[in-house]
Structure formats: C-alpha cells, structure tokens
Amino acid sequence: MRDFSAEHRWLSINTITLDRQGDLAAIIEACARHGVTAVCPWRHKVAEMGLDRSAKALRDAGLALSGYCRGGMMVADAAHRQAARDDNRRAVEEAAVLGAPCLVLVAGGLPQFSRPGSAPGKDIAAARAMVAEEIAYLLEFAETAKMPLALEPLHPMMAADRGCINTLGQALDLCEALDPDGSRGLGVAVDIYHVWWDPALAAQIARAGARRLQAFHVCDWLVPTRHLLNDRGMMGDGIVDIPAVRALVEAAGYRGYAEVEIFSEQWWRLPMDEVIATCIERHKRAV
Amino acid sequence: MRDFSAEHRWLSINTITLDRQGDLAAIIEACARHGVTAVCPWRHKVAEMGLDRSAKALRDAGLALSGYCRGGMMVADAAHRQAARDDNRRAVEEAAVLGAPCLVLVAGGLPQFSRPGSAPGKDIAAARAMVAEEIAYLLEFAETAKMPLALEPLHPMMAADRGCINTLGQALDLCEALDPDGSRGLGVAVDIYHVWWDPALAAQIARAGARRLQAFHVCDWLVPTRHLLNDRGMMGDGIVDIPAVRALVEAAGYRGYAEVEIFSEQWWRLPMDEVIATCIERHKRAV
Numbered sequence: 001m002r003d004f005s006a007e008h009r010w011l012s013i014n015t016i017t018l019d020r021q022g023d024l025a026a027i028i029e030a031c032a033r034h035g036v037t038a039v040c041p042w043r044h045k046v047a048e049m050g051l052d053r054s055a056k057a058l059r060d061a062g063l064a065l066s067g068y069c070r071g072g073m074m075v076a077d078a079a080h081r082q083a084a085r086d087d088n089r090r091a092v093e094e095a096a097v098l099g100a101p102c103l104v105l106v107a108g109g110l111p112q113f114s115r116p117g118s119a120p121g122k123d124i125a126a127a128r129a130m131v132a133e134e135i136a137y138l139l140e141f142a143e144t145a146k147m148p149l150a151l152e153p154l155h156p157m158m159a160a161d162r163g164c165i166n167t168l169g170q171a172l173d174l175c176e177a178l179d180p181d182g183s184r185g186l187g188v189a190v191d192i193y194h195v196w197w198d199p200a201l202a203a204q205i206a207r208a209g210a211r212r213l214q215a216f217h218v219c220d221w222l223v224p225t226r227h228l229l230n231d232r233g234m235m236g237d238g239i240v241d242i243p244a245v246r247a248l249v250e251a252a253g254y255r256g257y258a259e260v261e262i263f264s265e266q267w268w269r270l271p272m273d274e275v276i277a278t279c280i281e282r283h284k285r286a287v
Numbered sequence: 288m289r290d291f292s293a294e295h296r297w298l299s300i301n302t303i304t305l306d307r308q309g310d311l312a313a314i315i316e317a318c319a320r321h322g323v324t325a326v327c328p329w330r331h332k333v334a335e336m337g338l339d340r341s342a343k344a345l346r347d348a349g350l351a352l353s354g355y356c357r358g359g360m361m362v363a364d365a366a367h368r369q370a371a372r373d374d375n376r377r378a379v380e381e382a383a384v385l386g387a388p389c390l391v392l393v394a395g396g397l398p399q400f401s402r403p404g405s406a407p408g409k410d411i412a413a414a415r416a417m418v419a420e421e422i423a424y425l426l427e428f429a430e431t432a433k434m435p436l437a438l439e440p441l442h443p444m445m446a447a448d449r450g451c452i453n454t455l456g457q458a459l460d461l462c463e464a465l466d467p468d469g470s471r472g473l474g475v476a477v478d479i480y481h482v483w484w485d486p487a488l489a490a491q492i493a494r495a496g497a498r499r500l501q502a503f504h505v506c507d508w509l510v511p512t513r514h515l516l517n518d519r520g521m522m523g524d525g526i527v528d529i530p531a532v533r534a535l536v537e538a539a540g541y542r543g544y545a546e547v548e549i550f551s552e553q554w555w556r557l558p559m560d561e562v563i564a565t566c567i568e569r570h571k572r573a574v
Contacts, residue, residue: 110526113510122528128486157444159484160526161510170486197446199415199457223400223448225515239397239447241409 012038012066014261021272066257068100073108074134076115113161148185150214168204182211191217210253236286299325299353301548308559353544355387360395361421363402400448435472437501455491478504497540523573
C-alpha cells in the first residue's frame with residue numbers, strides 16, 4: 001500500500017467538503033496554497049463561477065481533477081425523462097471541458113425524489129430497471145465524448161430518495177451487463193461512507209479490479225450519526241477502518257486519489273483553511 | 288395472500304410502539320379492549336412489571352405472543368463476554384416463561400456499542416465472527432429450553448452500533464451453518480424497515496422458507512427520515528410497498544402475525560388508544 005504519511009500527493013478535496021465556506025475560486029486558491037494537487041468539483045459550484053472560467057482557474061492553479069460530481073438522478077416519470085437525459089448529457093460535456101477523468105453518477109431513488117414533479121411510486125425494482133436503461137443510454141453519449149462514467153453505490157439509507165444502487169455488487173452487475181470488458185469506460189466510485197458496512201466489500205472490490213475503480217472517496221462514519229445526509233465524519237473521528245479499505249482498493253490495483261468528501265454541518269461551520277489543514281493531517285495518519 | 292381488509296386477527300402489537308404511553312399492564316388492557324389478539328413484549332417492560340405477573344396478565348387477557356424482544360448484543364470484549372452470555376440465557380428463560388414462540392435476536396455491532404465498557408474496535412469482520420460463535424453457544428441452551436431463536440438482520444445504518452448482521456442473506460448463511468435443516472430452531476425475523484431496500488430481498492425470502500421465517504415486522508420508511516433510530520413511519524405513511532413484501536413472505540409459507548414495531552418520537556407522543564386504532568386501520572388497508 002502506498003505510504004501517505006509523509007506527503008499529500010494523493011489527496012483530493014471534493015468541493016462539497018467546503019461547500020458553505022466559499023465559491024470555487026476561493027476553494028481553488030486555498031487548495032493551491034495548501035499544496036493540494038487535486039479537487040473534485042460539484043456542478044453547482046462550476047455553474048456559479050461559469051464553466052469556462054472554472055476550467056481556466058483550475059488549469060491556472062495547476063490542479064488536477066479526481067472526478068466531476070455529479071450526474072445521475074436517472075429515475076423519472078415519462079414527463080421528466082427527457083429532461084433528465086438532457087441534464088446528464090450536459091454533465092458529460094461539462095466534465096469533458098473541465099478535463100475530469102470521470103463523471104460520478106448517483107443513480108437516483110424513487111421518481112418523486114430523483115426528479116421532483118415525477119408521479120410518486122414505491123416500486124424500487126422498477127427504479128433499478130430504469131437506472132440500467134438510462135445508464136445504457138448515457139454511456140453511448142459518454143463513450144463518444146471519451147468521458148468515463150463512475151457509478152457510485154449509495155448507502156441503503158439513501159435508497160428511497162438518492163440512489164437505488166446500494167451495493168458495490170449491484171453496481172458491478174450493471175457494469176458487466178453494459179460494458180463487459182470495461183472498454184467503454186463504465187466503472188464505479190467507491191465511497192467508504194456508503195460501502196464500509198457491506199459484508200461482501202472485500203470480494204466486490206477484488207471483483208472490480210483496477211479498470212473499474214475510477215474513484216475512491218473517504219470520510220468516516222460517526223456514532224451516533226445525527227443526520228442521514230449531513231453528519232459525516234472527518235477521517236479518524238469515526239469507526240471505519242479506513243486504511244483496511246484503502247488496502248483493498250490498492251490490492252485491486254487502484255493508484256488514484258483518496259478524495260475527501262464530507263457532508264457535515266459541523267465541518268461546514270469551520271474556516272476553509274482549518275478544514276483543509278485537517279484533511280491533510282488526517283490523510284497522512286488516518287487514511 | 289391472506290385478506291387482512293376485514294379483520295385484524297393477524298395483527299400483533301410490539302410493545303415498543305407504545306413504549307412511552309404506558310406500562311405492560313396498560314398495553315395489555317388496551318390491546319384486549321381493541322380486539323388485538325397478540326403482542327410482542329420487550330424485556331424492559333416485562334422487567335418493570337415482573338416476569339410472573341407479566342406472564343399471568345398476558346394469559347388472563349387471552350393474548351398470544353408473536354415473539355419476545357430481544358436477546359443479542361453478542362459482541363463484547365473478553366471482560367464482558369460472560370455477562371453477555373448470561374444475559375442472553377436469561378432472555379431465553381424469560382421467553383419460555385412467557386410462552387413466546389421465539390426470542391428475537393439483534394446481533395450487536397462493534398463491542399464498545401454492543402456491550403458498553405468493552406474495549407473499542409473497528410473490526411466489523413471480527414464482530415461478525417463473534418456473533419456466529421455466540422449464536423452457536425446460545426443455540427445449545429435455547430434448544431434445550433425448546434425456545435426458537437429469530438435472528439433479525441438490521442439496516443446497514445445500524446451496523447456499527449446495533450447489529451452487524453445487515454442482510455437477510457447474511458442471517459440465512461448463519462442459520463444454514465449452525466442449523467442446516469432448521470430442526471434446532473434457528474430462524475430469522477424479517478422487519479420491513481431493515482430489509483426493504485435489499486435488491487436480493489425476494490430471493491432471500493424464498494430461500495428462507497416457512498421454517499426459518501419466525502417473525503414478520505412492519506412499519507414504514509419515511510422520506511425524509513429525521514433520526515436513525517426513532518423516526519419510523521406508520522404503515523402507509525412511507526415509501527415501502529408493504530403488501531408486496533407480505534406477498535413474498537406468504538408465498539414462502541409464512542402464516543404468522545404482522546407485528547407492528549414502530550420506534551417513533553411522533554407516535555410516542557400520541558394517546559395509546561389512538562395509536563392502536565391507527566395500527567388496526569392501517570393493518571387492514573396498508574399491510
């Protein structure tokens with residue numbers, strides 16, 4: 001396993017970690033100042049700054065991207081399906097302009113939550129079938145744009161409203177069905193927060209292999225967790241054996257960034273510099 | 288599938304649903320008054336009233352039991368292991384005195400949460416291995432006492448602090464390892480709240496079959512869910528297709544109670560009679 005203890009060459013900051021502290025320009029400036037070499041921007045941050053200005057600012061700062069967050073929310077009723085498709089095609093185009101190595105995809109849950117305004121439903125099997133169809137559709141476009149897609153399984157507590165792909169095994173089943181040998185660029189994003197509990201995790205990471213493992217997200221699971229979305233922990237503050245999971249992805253051949261993605265009311269209240277400094281310190285001793 | 292629309296013969300009330308409204312005597316009296324035919328008492332309610340008095344009150348009211356909640360919390364460090372074993376043997380004995388058809392088991396998560404005071408750990412695989420050992424130990428005792436054990440997989444959001452058995456597939460693997468043909472009384476409790484999201488649910492319920500399906504718990508999943516433990520929904524208020532899951536367990540041969548188990552700050556604030564009346568109404572039209 002790579003030694004992270006002496007430097008933070010393989011640290012990437014997902015902009016959601018600093019979502020309330022500043023705009024993308026401020027995040028880029030602070031990351032560069034702290035010697036962070038990569039970020040993963042969210043679409044709303046890029047939209048706020050403008051796509052071309054964002055791309056230029058990232059280039060000028062010498063920052064690499066570890067991904068682009070995010071496309072998806074692919075479950076919709078008939079009236080909202082085309083809008084969802086158009087939206088996801090734009091996300092692929094933006095990722096290409098930014099030079100991202102992949103577009104992270106979050107599947108979406110039931111239609112009324114995935115694409116608000118859609119007729120409500122309770123059929124999660126139908127939602128999953130629709131995700132398979134929509135990824136197949138988007139993959140055609142993404143392949144032409146040479147933009148890999150990284151499907152991110154979400155924690156089962158988010159199955160209804162955010163993502164009905166809930167295990168790495170499910171995500172890999174889709175990858176194998178739509179892109180058997182990985183040559184079309186369909187892979188997965190493994191986020192410790194979503195998958196740490198999975199009894200099949202080690203086997204599924206090995207099954208994924210280097211070609212499918214397009215992104216690796218870290219944070220920690222707190223006990224108690226006080227909110228289903230916005231109470232993720234800083235690495236080392238929770239109960240996940242993060243180095244053990246990193247050992248699994250590296251044993252499978254992953255050599256990319258460890259991307260810090262923390263949704264947290266607590267960390268959003270702290271100054272940007274303090275959060276980045278903490279990410280660097282924890283990257284060295286707890287990842 | 289059985290028709291529940293005209294009567295509530297197969298409704299059972301888990302006492303946690305009325306945990307803050309009254310003691311066991313009050314719950315028994317109210318259930319009998321509403322024509323509820325079965326309950327599933329929790330240990331703390333029985334302890335408060337006294338074991339023998341509880342057993343007599345249940346008998347005198349003509350109430351059947353759908354289970355006894357709960358044994359488990361089996362993960363502990365060496366210093367707390369014997370106390371956990373003793374506690375679980377007592378739970379089996381109490382279930383027998385009460386005439387329960389099974390003792391529901393919740394595995395426990397990491398040792399520091401499962402048995403407070405235990406040395407902290409992050410090794411969930413070790414916790415799972417310990418659960419297998421401890422169920423094997425308890426099963427010897429429970430078999431002699433002729434008390435079936437119903438292992439309840441818990442939602443993955445509870446993996447760290449409450450239960451590291453998180454899918455029905457995992458629970459059934461344990462059943463098959465320790466009691467291959469089911470003759471020793473090891474089975475499962477299927478709670479909709481914990482398993483509704485599982486893409487393997489239909490296959491695993493079919494795999495379980497009638498002999499392993501010892502209990503069936505219902506409530507609903509709310510969106511948003513505001514608390515990881517105490518924000519479960521009344522049947523029909525959330526997004527789970529409950530009749531579809533009941534159809535699966537009945538197709539597998541289950542003919543027992545639909546037991547309402549709702550941990551909810553909201554429902555705990557309402558009068559006992561209103562909650563029971565709502566359970567009956569929803570049992571008829573949403574289960």
